[in-house]
Amino acid sequence: MAELTTTLQEASSKPKLKNLAPWLLSGPGTLFFLTLLGMPLLMTLILSFNSFDYAAGIITTFSLDNYLEVLKDSYFHEIFLRTYGISLAVVVLCIAIGVPEAYILSRMRNPWRSLFLVVTLAPLLISVVVRTLGWVLLIGGNGLLGKTLEALGLADASSGNLMYTHTGVIMALVHVLVPFMVISVWAALQKLDSAVEHAGLSLGASHATVFRRIVIPQVLPGILSGSLIVFALAASAFATPAIIGGRRLKVAATAAYDEYLNTMNWPLGAAIAIVLLVANVALVMSYNRMMERRFRRTLG
Template identity: 85%
Template sequence: MTELTSSLSPSMSRTRTINPVPWLLSAPGAIFFLALLGMPLIMTLILSFNSFDYSIGIVSSFGLENYYEVLRDSYFHEIFLRTYSISIAVVILCIIIGVPEAYILSRMRNPWRSLFLVVTLAPLLISVVVRTLGWVLLIGGNGLLGKFLEAIGIAESSAGNLMYTHTGVILALVHVLVPLMVISVWAALQKLDPAVEHAGLSLGASHGTVFRRVVIPQILPGILSGSLIVFALSASAFATPAIIGGRRLKVAATAAYDEYLNTMNWPMGAAIAIVLLVANVVVVMSYNRMMERRFRRTLG
């Protein structure tokens, strides 16, 4: 037995030596990622440190003036506050709509479940611009939804026009992003054992109590991942806020766009984009870390 082990050990050591290191296996993907995403970000970062002169254009220099202006100017404070307030509202509404919708879909029987799942996810097959233009026809001017909200006192404009308002931007973004919440919660529901729900019902709990105290805690990771996706996409959204909000209701993405193409101040637009990226990463990572700590405490 000892001789067999000794005879096998050299081949095993050679096998370990022949096996490539893990980072070599990931090198093609890492190079592809850096080429398509890393290089534009690095170039944008370098550009943000340059200065701008309206008479000669971009001046090659190194300074933090653009970041000082973004971080100190109350105009940009208002834009970023509007961006994240809209994003938080969109996340909350997507949770309120998407979680029950995914739960109902998971409890349907075929073929209705497959049919309604396709209907729910079908908007993802349509361009965001096309869907947003549909909302323009619905909430703008004499749109049906605008007239209805005016009648019940929710509309921000006396004419019932929800264009260029927070309400209009939030409604359009929820319509665009709620399928992503449904997908995340649906994936978590597929791992849920129906016997757990039946056990709660057999012990006398109502359906609402079982859903609140049994189902929700188990699909919380899906809600968390969906919330992060919706928040990141709504905070960096451009097409929907640009069409619905216009120039009256700027968010960070449209402000960077205006600096690039309207005032031609590319360094300032790059600085806004970098600040938005860093802020999104900080918020997402902090939220993820906080929820992970909560899961660890809950699971012991």
């Protein structure tokens, strides 16, 4: 009887252990995530509610003045509008470049496909700062692009300089981020059955129609994920806007950096960082829900 009772108790405890298994397996990763990311964010959030005085420094208190300044000051409105305007332009250009590039790569045969895939993704192995400095040498006043336009009579020495302009920042960010779009679309294209394309062509559809009506709807999840990655990285980018845009063309990340290190107003810099984080999360989640609904509607 005692053995039967022990067996029943062990059997009843197994479902409990099975239910706890996901929590036990995800526990170390969750703890690691909260330690390395959650704690700095929490400390930044607490810091953003403090006050700052140029004579006394950081004053430990609870105040919403920093958030009110960020949300009401037209100076910060311009910075955030510039940040998201540049980010949207970068996303559109990355889609226009990355989707056809990934499609062409997926239709190549080895060894050319492997070679060009390595060439496309090779920039990810180089530091963002190094790539951005390369763009400085290319689009600066004495750069190759400016001198070429000047030699062709298409621009003078001043207009050929794309430094400290929206165009220069967008070009450099597209070069930095387009591999992420290629990777996302490439992964979606691996699930695409080429027989579906051949069926469309055999029924009289053109290549452009097959690409628009068959390929694009099926790789839409890859385009969606790539757009989210590119948008989030472009909106929070610091090195490229700081080097190409300089102090003339501030974005949210460089504005927070200036508050931290130039004016030493850490609470205001923390408030800018938190507002940027909340705005990025809200925009990414809204875009994700909108595209998922459209994707479901397209495929019925």
